[in-house]
Amino acid sequence: MDKEIVLITGATSGIGEATAELLAENRYRLIIAGRRNDRLDELKNHIGKLTYVHTLNFDIRHRDEVDRAIDSLPPEWQDVDILVNNAGLAAGLDHFHESDIDDWEQMIDTNLKGLLYISRKITPRMVERGTGHVINIGSIAGREMYEKGNVYSATKHAVEALSRGMKMDMLNDGIRVSTISPGLVDTEFSLVRFKGDGERAKEPYRGMRPLSGRDVAEAILFMITRPPHVNINDLLIMPTAQAAAVMVHRE
Numbered sequence: 001m002d003k004e005i006v007l008i009t010g011a012t013s014g015i016g017e018a019t020a021e022l023l024a025e026n027r028y029r030l031i032i033a034g035r036r037n038d039r040l041d042e043l044k045n046h047i048g049k050l051t052y053v054h055t056l057n058f059d060i061r062h063r064d065e066v067d068r069a070i071d072s073l074p075p076e077w078q079d080v081d082i083l084v085n086n087a088g089l090a091a092g093l094d095h096f097h098e099s100d101i102d103d104w105e106q107m108i109d110t111n112l113k114g115l116l117y118i119s120r121k122i123t124p125r126m127v128e129r130g131t132g133h134v135i136n137i138g139s140i141a142g143r144e145m146y147e148k149g150n151v152y153s154a155t156k157h158a159v160e161a162l163s164r165g166m167k168m169d170m171l172n173d174g175i176r177v178s179t180i181s182p183g184l185v186d187t188e189f190s191l192v193r194f195k196g197d198g199e200r201a202k203e204p205y206r207g208m209r210p211l212s213g214r215d216v217a218e219a220i221l222f223m224i225t226r227p228p229h230v231n232i233n234d235l236l237i238m239p240t241a242q243a244a245a246v247m248v249h250r251e
């Protein structure tokens with residue numbers, strides 16, 4: 001029997017890319033999504049040697065693009081078994097009263113509305129088939145607030161709340177819903193947050209060893225390989241050198 005179909009949003013870098021690589025090594029069939037098409041092609045060339053891969057190039061903030069992308073899936077790719085809602089970002093790190101409202105819009109549109117659009121599009125077929133697994137990437141920032149985390153944290157708190165709500169609403173349909181909440185992970189996250197300022201982007205990881213995308217991917221693989229009657233609701237994963245959002249041991 002063919003391995004399950006996994007759709008990973010934000011597969012062009014960081015946690016999403018590492019998850020695609022690990023799941024390809026484990027022979028899952030993969031739909032990889034993101035805005036940077038060159039990166040999708042590159043990843044497909046690389047992991048396509050291991051498994052079947054389909055790429056979807058769209059901006060998750062736009063509902064019509066999400067709908068079009070999912071509607072474009074060939075019949076053999078339409079039954080998504082596992083949806084990894086990973087696409088997301090922090091934009092800026094500013095006090096609330098000084099924040100750029102465009103940053104807020106981008107985070108809400110991506111981390112929250114984008115996740116909603118694609119989940120709403122994918123889950124009805126899961127419910128119809130009576131099987132499926134939604135994995136939402138939350139954050140330590142979805143568990144606690146930190147100074148200047150304001151709207152990013154709010155979107156991740158919302159993801160955490162939505163995961164619990166999705167689990168309740170699809171309880172009678174056999175659908176598994178999980179949240180994974182990482183602490184510091186070394187990806188392009190910080191570079192994006194600080195809008196390409198490489199020096200500033202290094203600061204969160206100074207003097208400590210963060211998680212890698214692969215570390216998070218391994219936890220995701222654990223979640224999806226549990227037997228069907230087991231649902232990992234929530235998994236908080238941090239570097240050993242981190243105890244809370246802003247409590248980090250640095251050498």
Ligand code: NDP
Pocket residue numbers: 009010011012013014015016033034035036037039058059060061086087088089090110137138139140181182183184185186187188189190192
């Ligand atoms: P990266 O910046 O490396 O990856 C983010 C991914 O999201 C990229 O593939 C990007 O693809 C995609 N993405 C962003 N905006 C959009 C959009 N509008 N439409 C479609 N795809 C989009 O960061 P991470 O891997 O770290 O981030 C992945 C998730 O993990 C995020 O939800 C983040 O909040 C969360 N997280 C990260 C932590 C960290 O410390 N790194 C800790 C806790 C949670 P493209 O630009 O090609 O569209």
Ligand code: 8X3
Pocket residue numbers: 090138139140141149182183184245
């Ligand atoms: C990313 C982790 O603490 O930098 O979600 O916001 S943090």
